Amino acid sequence: MTNRADPTPPAAPALDYPLRYTFKVMGLAADDFAEHARRLVARGVGEAPAIDVTVRASSGGKYHSVSVAVRLESEAQRRAVYQLLWQDERVVYYL
Numbered sequence: 001m002t003n004r005a006d007p008t009p010p011a012a013p014a015l016d017y018p019l020r021y022t023f024k025v026m027g028l029a030a031d032d033f034a035e036h037a038r039r040l041v042a043r044g045v046g047e048a049p050a051i052d053v054t055v056r057a058s059s060g061g062k063y064h065s066v067s068v069a070v071r072l073e074s075e076a077q078r079r080a081v082y083q084l085l086w087q088d089e090r091v092v093y094y095l
Contacts, residue, residue, distance in 0.1 A: 015075065022069045023081055024095040029057060029064045033090065037066040040088055044081030045070050063092065 015021075025037040034055045042048035052069040072078050085094040 015072075015078075017075065018071055018073045020069060021072045021078065022067050023085070025066045025068065025085060025091055026063055026093040027066075027090045028092065029062055030090075033064045034066045036090060038068050040084050040091070041068040041070060041081050044084050045072060045077050047071075 023037075023041050025040070027033050027037070030036075034053055035050075038048050038050060038053050048068050048070050054067045056065045056067075057063070058065070082094065085091050
């Protein structure tokens with residue numbers, strides 16, 4: 001799990017690109033948080049279809065966990081998305 005204090009992307013095993021990859025983004029519960037997370041991922045990879053987004057509320061309802069599945073063409077894309085997530089004030093944690 002990565003937090004806002006550490007901009008380093010999570011370590012990845014040797015990945016064979018292109019591949020399907022899921023980013024998990026957590027933030028305070030809000031009606032627009034899933035779309036916000038989807039747009040952040042799309043900025044890094046070019047496309048993140050809404051159909052590939054799932055949302056789960058925390059048990060107390062304070063947070064939303066959003067999974068965004070996308071096709072990655074390179075490690076540079078993966079790192080670009082993690083940089084965008086780290087820079088965003090609404091993102092609390094990301095995996």
